[in-house]
Amino acid sequence: MSDTGPELPDDDALAAEHALGVLNARERAAAELRMARDPAFAAEVETWRERLAGLLAGIAPVPVSEALWPRIERLLAANDNFEGLRKRLQMWRGAAAGAMALAAASVAGMMVMATQPPQVIEAPSPAPGALLNANLATQGGQPLFVAAYDPDRKALIITSLVPPGTDPLHVHQLWLIPGDKKPRSLGMVEPGTSKALPMPAPMATLVAEGAELAVSVEAPGGSTNPEGPTGPIAASGALAKI
């Protein structure tokens, strides 16, 4: 006996296949990027995830070791969501008019940071030599980029997990969103490549535990707004001690 009859058309099928997980690495990355810039497609994938989640309901619960919750609780501070990266970035996209005032405020903020002793800075500074890392994942939790910051060498290493050749019509722009919530462009990241970005002195003070990294999907040349992304955010993550 075999199921016969019509198949899902290609485009409907893509959302279902992505939710089910049968796409290969390149197709998966392309689908994640499309979810970031196509809300209708993203909603269709979410609907399929809800449908298929019923398969999990038959699984019996298994008690967890009591040591796990204290482990999670210790990590909560480094994983605070603030008021939501997406909202902040949308606000910044619309804030070009106030850019001059905000830039001035930011310079003032940096001067305050530079003249105060380390213990009054809100985000704790890492111990010398402590590496920071970040997994930049999509809203659905799919990791698309990984980043590591070496405070001794003052260099950020960013690696794209997006297979080369994916979505050649767009570029991926990396942003640093430090404690002042103001995005700074760190340039483009080619799919499938890794690169080290030297962080000059004023920038290096902003790269601290809790600072967020985000990647937006932009037309070639990058965001037309120097103050923040023009295109949608594909992936984001906070820097944390390894």
Place this chain on the structure above:
Amino acid sequence: MPRIAAGDRAALRQLYAATSAKLFGVCLRILSDRDESEDVLQEVYLTIWRRADRFEAGRASVMTWISTIARNRAIDRLRARGPMAYAEPVDEIEIADGSTPADVLLEAADDAGALAACMDELDARTAQVIRTAFFEGLTYEALAARMATPLGTVKSWIRRGLLKLRGCLER
């Protein structure tokens, strides 16, 4: 969930108490390894903590949303193991049933009942391929290789099966 989004740790603790055993079961089902499942479970609750502000109450139940995060994270971990992860034979794939869900799981259980009935309407092979793909994160290519069946045939089975599932769930 709004309390968790606002940074209320007690609310996350409550959600953990109500759902961790269920999600641990999901991770174990996919990974068959306690240590790895605990690592994934930790990531899952940290993800919920970070992203609770993105949960859309109108769309899914909380249980559906967090179960999907657990499944996707466990599948990511399984894929990171490399090709050895795909060594188990397909016959071992069976879905456990007859569990008694706690109060918070009741809503999800209703959805599951509908899906289970719809899966039963598929022919056995199609249902099995869809379950295998879902629980092992196998790509079309890997499924075709394991079943020694042409790629196009496997795609047809799954696409027809998914279309029938959608039709059945929308009835």
